[in-house]
Amino acid sequence: MPAEEPMLRARGLTKTFGRGRLEVCAVDAVDLAIAPGEVVALVGQSGSGKSTLGRLLLRLLDPTAGRIEFDGREVTGLRGAGRRRYWRAVQAVFQDPFAAFHQYRRVGATLAAARRLLAPADRDVADPGAALAAVGLDPDRTAAKRPHELSGGQLQRAMIARALMLRPRLLIADEATSMLDASVRVTVLNLLADLRRDRDLSVLFVTHDLGQAYYLADRILVMHRGRIVESGPAERVVADPEHDYTRSLLADVPKLHHG
Amino acid sequence: MTLATIRDLRAHYATAERRYHALDGAELAVEPGRILGIVGESGCGKSTLASVLSLNPKPALRVDSGTMSIAGTEIDLADIESHRSLRGGTVALLPQGALGALNPTRRIGAAAHDILAAGPGRIKRSASAARTAARLEELDLPPRVLDAYPHQLSGGMRQRVVAALATLRDPRLLVADEPSSALDVSSQRLLMNLLRRLVDEELVEGIVLITHDVALLSELADRIAVMYAGRVVEQAPARTLVERPRHPYSKALFASVLVPEPGTRERRLDGIPGSPPDLRAREPGCAFAPRCAEATEQCRARRPALIETGPAAAACWLRDPAKEPADAR
Numbered sequence: 001m002p003a004e005e006p007m008l009r010a011r012g013l014t015k016t017f018g019r020g021r022l023e024v025c026a027v028d029a030v031d032l033a034i035a036p037g038e039v040v041a042l043v044g045q046s047g048s049g050k051s052t053l054g055r056l057l058l059r060l061l062d063p064t065a066g067r068i069e070f071d072g073r074e075v076t077g078l079r080g081a082g083r084r085r086y087w088r089a090v091q092a093v094f095q096d097p098f099a100a101f102h103q104y105r106r107v108g109a110t111l112a113a114a115r116r117l118l119a120p121a122d123r124d125v126a127d128p129g130a131a132l133a134a135v136g137l138d139p140d141r142t143a144a145k146r147p148h149e150l151s152g153g154q155l156q157r158a159m160i161a162r163a164l165m166l167r168p169r170l171l172i173a174d175e176a177t178s179m180l181d182a183s184v185r186v187t188v189l190n191l192l193a194d195l196r197r198d199r200d201l202s203v204l205f206v207t208h209d210l211g212q213a214y215y216l217a218d219r220i221l222v223m224h225r226g227r228i229v230e231s232g233p234a235e236r237v238v239a240d241p242e243h244d245y246t247r248s249l250l251a252d253v254p255k256l257h258h259g
Numbered sequence: 260m261t262l263a264t265i266r267d268l269r270a271h272y273a274t275a276e277r278r279y280h281a282l283d284g285a286e287l288a289v290e291p292g293r294i295l296g297i298v299g300e301s302g303c304g305k306s307t308l309a310s311v312l313s314l315n316p317k318p319a320l321r322v323d324s325g326t327m328s329i330a331g332t333e334i335d336l337a338d339i340e341s342h343r344s345l346r347g348g349t350v351a352l353l354p355q356g357a358l359g360a361l362n363p364t365r366r367i368g369a370a371a372h373d374i375l376a377a378g379p380g381r382i383k384r385s386a387s388a389a390r391t392a393a394r395l396e397e398l399d400l401p402p403r404v405l406d407a408y409p410h411q412l413s414g415g416m417r418q419r420v421v422a423a424l425a426t427l428r429d430p431r432l433l434v435a436d437e438p439s440s441a442l443d444v445s446s447q448r449l450l451m452n453l454l455r456r457l458v459d460e461e462l463v464e465g466i467v468l469i470t471h472d473v474a475l476l477s478e479l480a481d482r483i484a485v486m487y488a489g490r491v492v493e494q495a496p497a498r499t500l501v502e503r504p505r506h507p508y509s510k511a512l513f514a515s516v517l518v519p520e521p522g523t524r525e526r527r528l529d530g531i532p533g534s535p536p537d538l539r540a541r542e543p544g545c546a547f548a549p550r551c552a553e554a555t556e557q558c559r560a561r562r563p564a565l566i567e568t569g570p571a572a573a574a575c576w577l578r579d580p581a582k583e584p585a586d587a588r
Contacts, residue, residue, distance in 0.1 A: 045443045046414070151534060152301060181300040181471050182515040186530035189517075208443040211474075211517035215524050239521035252444040254451075254474035256501060256516050 005072075006033035007202060008057065008090075008170055013066035015052055026052040028226035029066070034170065037200040039192070041213030041234070043249070044223035053223070054174045054206045058092050059083050088118055091168035095175040097155035101147040107132075107155075108143025111162050119166055131165035132158065135191055153184035160188065164195065174206040189216050210253050214238050222246045260331070262465040263289040263312065263350075263432055268325035268336075269489075270307065272317070279538045281307040281320070283489035283546075286565055287467075289432060294458055294466045296480030296497065298473055298512070302535050304489040305469045306355075306436055312467060313352035313434040314342050330431045330464075348378055351430035353422060355437040360421050361409040367391075367420055368405035374427050394423045397462065398453065415446055422453055431464040433457065438468075439475070451479050474516050477501045485509045488536050488546035495571035505573040508547045545576070553577055 015027040026049040034040050044050045055061045057068060059078055067076045075086050094100060101110050111128035119125045129139035135157040147155055156176065163171060173192070177185045193216060195201045207213055213220050213234065220237040222230040222245065230243040241247045265287040272279045281304045289295050297305050310316045311327065314334070322336040330349050334342055354360050362370055371391040375382050392402040398419045409417055426433060435454060439447040457463050470476055476483055477497055484494040485506065493506040504510045511531045533550040536542070544559040545551070551558065557576050565574040 045445055153534070182473060182517075183300060183512060183531035186515050186517070186528045187532075190527065190530070209517075210444075210519040214519040215517045215528075234524075235521060238519045249444065250519060252448045253519055254444070254447075254472065254478050255518050255520070256474045256477050256513065 007036045008034045009069045011067050014064045016064045025226050034202050039203045039217045041205045041217035041220045043213050048223045049226040050206050050223045054172050090170045091163035092172045093159050093163050093176040097159045100159050107158050114162050126165045131161040135161045153180050170202045172204045261288050262291045263329045266326045269323040272319045277539050286491050289465045291464045293481040296476035296483045297469045298476050299486035303486040305486050309434050309436040309469045314346050348428040350432045351425045353425045353435040353438050363409050378428050398423050433463045433466045436469045493573040505578045506575045507551045
């Protein structure tokens with residue numbers, strides 16, 4: 001596991017929704033750090049706050065308290081051009097690829113628009129065709145298709161191509177492979193593992209599925225009711241969980257067992 | 260007696276220009292007291308099969324051939340709508356995305372009354388409330404749920420409410436189509452326990468559970484059918500299928516399952532290369548041949564039949580029992 005200075009660091013990150021009696025603390029004083037080239041899985045049930053934490057780190061939500069640093073620089077309050085620069089380095093992939101692509105536009109046009117908006121004059125950016133080829137899609141044929149003409153797995157890979165085209169240093173993947181069939185899921189996880197190996201990409205892999213977390217991640221963070229209740233090397237968390245909640249999560253995962 | 264059977268079912272969806280052959284000779288038998296699991300990738304026809312079995316097909320579906328019987332009734336597949344009186348009482352559907360299956364503007368008791376009133380005979384409000392309360396209680400839900408709107412219930416409660424409503428008229432067969440795919444593992448576990456209970460306590464006679472989650476099925480189903488391109492390519496008792504899958508597709512599917520068990524991640528998995536076939540074109544050979552590492556000339560030229568060997572069956576030239584040594588069977 002890389003032991004360098006963290007690239008992304010959050011301290012005391014807190015987000016509450018609502019007020020008074022209805023106040024919900026979705027993320028409760030979370031500290032976390034992700035090193036360059038590190039794959040960290042954030043695991044929890046529905047409602048644990050893991051997606052809210054992902055959105056805070058992406059700067060899609062403003063935290064109620066706490067700070068976020070990227071490369072040692074505070075990014076907590078970034079807006080406008082500063083935030084767009086941040087998104088050059090930190091990209092995201094969400095669960096539903098059909099919601100992420102414009103229904104009427106060809107996939108190639110969506111990729112080109114992302115490049116135009118976030119990296120207009122940047123030579124370090126891959127062109128859409130090369131990005132599609134890198135995720136195992138036929139570049140010309142895929143770019144000419146509209147989203148409904150592709151399967152969920154193909155479109156999910158196109159979405160990853162869109163994110164990685166900008167050569168981000170950190171990818172926040174929020175249930176990015178949950179909708180996929182097991183057979184396709186494995187190929188997408190392998191792709192992320194290869195990108196980490198070849199390009200030192202860091203990944204925050206948000207999921208409710210410990211099986212996927214264990215397959216891909218160096219480190220697993222377990223989130224429960226807004227707090228990180230367990231954190232450690234993936235092998236240790238799975239083999240020897242410390243927290244009762246982690247144990248119950250592990251017990252609930254269906255195993256390929258019988259009788 | 261077998262609760263439901265489907266033989267050689269062929270059906271397509273027709274658009275203005277094209278036909279999608281969603282079912283291409285599907286076979287199925289549901290035994291009483293059992294959970295039959297159907298597994299396969301997206302687009303293999305499993306939801307179409309569920310829709311026909313629950314007498315609820317999409318209007319665009321055209322059945323070309325095949326036979327189906329449910330609880331002793333031969334179904335006229337050319338006019339499924341004529342059997343609508345069987346819906347709810349004989350066969351019921353537990354739909355995908357159970358959380359969105361409830362009308363947000365109606366109390367649970369009112370929705371339940373609609374379901375019971377759709378059955379034979381007249382039923383008074385008080386009688387339907389009593390019957391619903393009893394079914395709710397069997398699923399550990401208090402009677403006050405009758406007066407609740409869906410939004411007043413937790414996700415787990417809504418799930419049980421949907422199961423209660425689906426089984427309200429004591430269907431003999433329950434068809435559950437991906438009932439848990441939107442749930443996290445803990446809610447999923449609760450739902451699976453619930454399905455098991457419905458069968459064990461004889462609230463329903465049999466369940467067909469459709470999912471793409473192989474691990475889940477291996478824990479819950481008594482028997483598993485693996486579907487590919489509109490056909491069942493292998494079926495066997497769950498344990499046999501998990502321990503010794505015979506069809507190369509089943510093998511690849513089971514090998515793609517990620518389990519959080521120490522030491523299992525050193526091995527890199529392959530998934531299944533390529534994608535499922537285009538259902539518009541029907542090739543002559545085995546539909547899995549283009550993605551199969553073991554495929555031969557014969558596989559590409561001719562389609563293998565589903566051949567039974569004891570309690571199991573597989574449709575694969577390479578697993579033809581006539582060619583296999585007896586000890587490999």
